[in-house]
Amino acid sequence: MTILRGDCLVHLPQLGDASIQLVYLDPPFFTQKEHTLRTRDNSNEYSFGDRWASLDDYLAFMREALTHCKRILKSSGSVFLHCDKSASHHLRVLLDEVFGSENFQSDIIWAYKRWSNSKKGLLNAHQTIYFYSKTADFKFNTIFTDYSPTTNIDQILQSRARNEFGKAVYQRDENGDTVMGPEKRGVPLSDVWNIPFLNPKAKERVGYPTQKPVLLLERIIAISTDKGDCVLDPFCGSGTTLVAAKLLGRDYIGIDISTDAIRLSESRLFEPIRTESDVLALGEDRYLEKSEYERSILKAISAVPVERNNGIDGFLKFHVNGRPVSIRIQKRDEDIESAKQRLIQASRSKNCSVMILVRTHRQSERLFAPEADDSNVVVVDAYDLMIDEWLENRGYSKPQLSTASHTG
Ligand SMILES: C[S@@+](CC[C@H](N)C(=O)[O-])C[C@H]1O[C@@H](n2cnc3c(N)ncnc32)[C@H](O)[C@@H]1O
Structure with missing residues (x-):
């Protein structure tokens, strides 16, 4: 367990041949800018430079670093190079040159x-991690993930075979009964990784610019090393790789040119923290609290749904007088006045010009008179309520349907 301060091009030549199982590099990406970030409590500012005289200059630096990495890797070892659109295309060619295109394993998309x-243009929401092995005989631990929700039980349990046309079909025995397949452990991890970026309140966040999530590094370490193996990060920054290695019982060596980075790495290793991701553990749908009924109302008025807000269910897609228009759908156990107060309260900090309250049921108490109201709350009735009222006014009876989907 070592942390070295200084230029990795100075330290890497000191490391022994074939001594490392995994090298993860998260170098400057050739963004041609200074990366700066303040800590959450504003007490500190960290930065590192990523300006280069030219692309050739950058690639010459990376070539030298990667060449050292190859020498110090064990024959069963691997390299994971993290980069982004700034120079990923050049780095892939460089990796082919140094490690050999035959040792390319994966182009991992961290989304x-x-x-x-x-x-202008598409929102950039991924980075690339190139995975190359030193030889064909590399260490790899397969991780299994859950089946997608659209996979049916037969696909999971039943054995498949090719029919006379070469098409995959469920296998049947001589009696025509289905044949169960071998035990299934899930779907092997793919090369697209949905791991949330560290949110501003994440416990592990130390305020270092471009700090990566421990979860991301744990995954890389888990697939390419075993307990006791040594992991090297020549651009360790705030020490994310070292923290992940320590949590997983691996040895580690970190190098960084910045004194701040070394200090941060040392303090993080003293008390390693991993922020659990609710999105990963429980799925993105966990945050979807709206019922189908509420979604259908918002869809009908082309509104953008908002989750996890006590007073606002959505916003119109356009502003009125340059300010947002908030929407609340009356909840099942809520009278219209309480719904209105909740909407006004929640909209105050959002600087809304107009608020829309969608009435979903009638009640004995009197509806406040919209014309006498100066709160800028527009009350509209949901379609099903309007239809109910129309039917009732004309004396038609309507069968009682369950209102279970009108959640509140
Ligand atoms: C993208 S950041 C690494 C962030 C890190 N993965 C984390 O999670 O905090 C790149 C790091 O490379 C370091 N660096 C830049 N040039 C270097 C060099 N020649 N030798 C060693 N470290 C260098 C910078 O100080 C910076 O900390």
Whole structure:
């Protein structure tokens, strides 16, 4: 367990041949800028530079670093190079050159959610991690993931065979009964990894620019090493790889040119923290609280649904007077006045010009008179309520349907 401060091109030549099982590199990406970030409590600012005289200059630096990495890797070892669109295309060619294209294993896409895009064009929401082995005989531990929700039970349990046309069909025995397949452990991990970016409140976040999630590094370490193997990160930054290695019982060596980075790595290793991801553990749908009924109302008015807000269910896609328009759908056990107050309260900090309250049921108490109301709350009735009222006014009877989907 070593952390070295200084240029990795100085330290790497000191490391022994074939001594390392995994090298993970998260170098400057050739963004041609300074990366700066303040800590959550504003007490510190960390930065590292990523400006280069030219692309050739950058690639010459990376070639030298990768060449050292290859020498120090065991024959069963692997390298994972993290990069982004700035130079990934050049780095892939460079890796082919240094490690051999025959040792290319995967082009891993680390995908995450992002919400805003200041530039014209597609929102960039992934980075690339190239996985190369040193030889064909590399260590690899398969991780199994859950079947997708659309996989049916037969696909999981039953054995398959090719029919006379070469088409995959469920296998049947001589009696025509289905044949059960071998035990299934899930779907082997693919090369697209949906791992959330560290959120601003994540416990493991230390305020280092471009800090990666421990979960991401744990996955890389888990598939390419075993307990006791040595992991090297020549650009360790805040020490994410070292923390993940320690949590998984691997040895580690970290190198970084920045004194701040070394100090941060040392303090993180003193008390390693991994922030569990609710999205990963429970799925993205966990945050979807709206019922189908509420979604259908929002869809009908082309609104954007909002989850996890006590007063607002959605927003119109357009602004009125340059300000957002919030929407609340009256809940089943809620009178209209309480619904209105909740909407107004929640909309206050959102600077809304107009608020829309969708009434979903009638009640004995009197509806506040919209015309006498100066709160800018527009009350509209849901379609099913309007139909009910129309039928009732004309004396038609309507069968009582379950209202279970009107959740509140
Ligand atoms: C993208 S950051 C690494 C972030 C890290 N993976 C984390 O999770 O915190 C790149 C790091 O490379 C370091 N660095 C830049 N040039 C270096 C060099 N020649 N030798 C060693 N470290 C270097 C920077 O100081 C910076 O900490």
